[in-house]
Amino acid sequence: MRIAVLGTGMVGQAIAGRCAELGHAVTVGTRDVAAATARRDRDGMGNPGFGDWSAARPEVTIATFSDAAAGAELIVNATSGGASLAALGEAGAENLANKVLLDVANPLDFSAGMPPTLLVKDTDSLAEQIQRAFPTARVVKSLNTMNATIMIHPELVAGGHHTTFVAGDDSGAKATVVSLLWELGHRDILDLGAISAARGTEMLLPLWLRLFGTLGTPAFQFAVVR
């Protein structure tokens, strides 16, 4: 499948790299290709700068948001939540139309320091904002409730015995996403229904962040046991 991953951070790198390994044709979309590929600084978690990451993966193409989205069948929003609507705007509504848009971002607001709060919550969600802004995109929310490493290697925690939520208004788009999740190793994939269910999964982030602090590692996951 031709996949565009928008965003060059830890999450974008993880998803783009793993999808390429699995044989998909992957393009990473970014605002400024020259600036992104020049980036050598490691991030706060010690991950390589995007330039080094990209140099080691010639099979992954780098392009502008709009060029990446234009050529893709499935688009992953892996930008930071506060910048997602702007990034998708640069990708262009015409390049998102009728495409599956997998939104893995969380609307975190770090402006008042740690822990971040949520920019949108309770009666709305980032996924719904995206769906309203791009009504012909087929938005599916998933993967936003776990660390990037677990997104692409779910087997690393408890042998993969944990739960991955999906939400979206388009059943066909959800089926496409579920198929990709299955390829990544996700086995307990729980369809929560319409895109409004993203309110609940995005509101899981404060607990996720607290658990990260308490457990001292992001190597955990939620399971819905039943």
Added chain:
Amino acid sequence: MRIAVLGTGMVGQAIAGRCAELGHAVTVGTRDVAAATARRDRDGMGNPGFGDWSAARPEVTIATFSDAAAGAELIVNATSGGASLAALGEAGAENLANKVLLDVANPLDFSAGMPPTLLVKDTDSLAEQIQRAFPTARVVKSLNTMNATIMIHPELVAGGHHTTFVAGDDSGAKATVVSLLWELGHRDILDLGAISAARGTEMLLPLWLRLFGTLGTPAFQFAVVR
């Protein structure tokens, strides 16, 4: 232990009944004892009215909020979240002072219909509101992330292999609560630290409510696998 359970609804009934079975001296606190014991109507879930429930359990004493709290070593706030501060005010700050106050309520707002939203969130929580209003009470948040039946019989879902969160500023109070949780059958009890962690567990409710709808049963629980 002398336990006061404030609230006569499904959650109060469950906790009071089970604690009495376990041999604790249990008093249920309510605003108006005569009105509560006269209640015969079943609730929306088919549970008996409090009068019938109480008549079948002579070992459980019924008293006003203040009389119940005055005689207790541990007080459980099982009132509905929107009414909790008023109910605890009726219980009386002097009767809560230095007591362990286990808060199992959620600040749900049903005023705009279903699904409810949260009255407080993100930068505050009901548990913190209670702690601020009654600074000498030793507030512990727990059990608010699961159905009443699972609170008292955790073994009914996945043999009890799921996670129960606790949060609070007083370690001794948390130890008392953990001991009671253990008696109830909880085994994976995860201490999230200070009472501010209640923000995260209360914000789990929108996802809990969505899962209730999706799964068609409240017989599920969250597990943090790691």
